[in-house]
Amino acid sequence: xxxxxxxxxxxxxxxxxxxxxxxxxxxxxxxxxxxxxxxxxxxxxxxxxxxxxxxxxxxxxxxxxxxxxxxxxxxxxxxxxxxxxxxxxxxxxxxxxxxxxxxxxxxxxxxxxxx
Amino acid sequence: xxxxxxxxxxxxxxxxxxxxxxxxxxxxxxxxxxxxxxxxxxxxxxxxxxxxxxxxxxxxxxxxxxxxxxxxxxxxxxxxxxxxxxxxxxxxxxxxxxxxxxxxxxxxxxxxx
Numbered sequence: 001x002x003x004x005x006x007x008x009x010x011x012x013x014x015x016x017x018x019x020x021x022x023x024x025x026x027x028x029x030x031x032x033x034x035x036x037x038x039x040x041x042x043x044x045x046x047x048x049x050x051x052x053x054x055x056x057x058x059x060x061x062x063x064x065x066x067x068x069x070x071x072x073x074x075x076x077x078x079x080x081x082x083x084x085x086x087x088x089x090x091x092x093x094x095x096x097x098x099x100x101x102x103x104x105x106x107x108x109x110x111x112x113x114x115x
Numbered sequence: 116x117x118x119x120x121x122x123x124x125x126x127x128x129x130x131x132x133x134x135x136x137x138x139x140x141x142x143x144x145x146x147x148x149x150x151x152x153x154x155x156x157x158x159x160x161x162x163x164x165x166x167x168x169x170x171x172x173x174x175x176x177x178x179x180x181x182x183x184x185x186x187x188x189x190x191x192x193x194x195x196x197x198x199x200x201x202x203x204x205x206x207x208x209x210x211x212x213x214x215x216x217x218x219x220x221x222x223x224x225x226x227x228x
Contacts, residue, residue: 031214042204042218056215090158094214102147104216106159
């Protein structure tokens with residue numbers, strides 16, 4: 001099974017709302033990623049968790065707050081977002097140190113619209 | 116700073132023709148290079164991964180080559196089908212930051228029946 005699942009598929013929120021995006025994988029991967037993708041642009045890395053610890057934060061604004069409660073789950077908490085944060089948010093995972101572990105497997109994404 | 120470029124930005128071919136997609140990168144200090152496919156509004160699907168020590172990888176109708184010294188990779192798709200229509204992205208992983216993918220802007224491919 002090479003599946004990464006993301007919920008919800010679509011999310012519409014106001015600038016004062018608090019919401020969370022969820023990502024889950026059961027492949028035993030110990031690295032998980034959040035990417036942001038604007039229309040007609042490539043994905044941009046936001047955060048990397050390695051063995052449940054935040055290892056990379058690409059200078060993302062604090063209104064985005066990642067959380068990795070266990071090795072299978074990755075959350076992205078959203079608060080006081082701006083309309084320009086509207087995008088497709090993608091989660092990915094892979095297996096550092098394992099044979100053929102470099103390939104990143106992506107979820108289907110959450111389409112976020114901020115009004 | 117690493118820059119990844121994909122040319123052309125868009126490509127339209129009749130069914131049955133071979134596809135050639137190009138990816139170039141400015142810094143040869145890479146750990147690996149990956150090719151992905153993305154359908155509109157969907158996530159990315161990994162196609163092939165080439166380690167920096169490898170010259171090519173093959174999977175079915177797909178073949179990817181890597182020339183690290185010249186900073187180039189090419190994805191060949193043989194005998195294209197309408198189902199191959201998608202955006203194809205290449206991404207490099209730098210040696211100083213494993214897993215941190217730097218993407219090209221992609222090539223949008225349309226295969227016409």
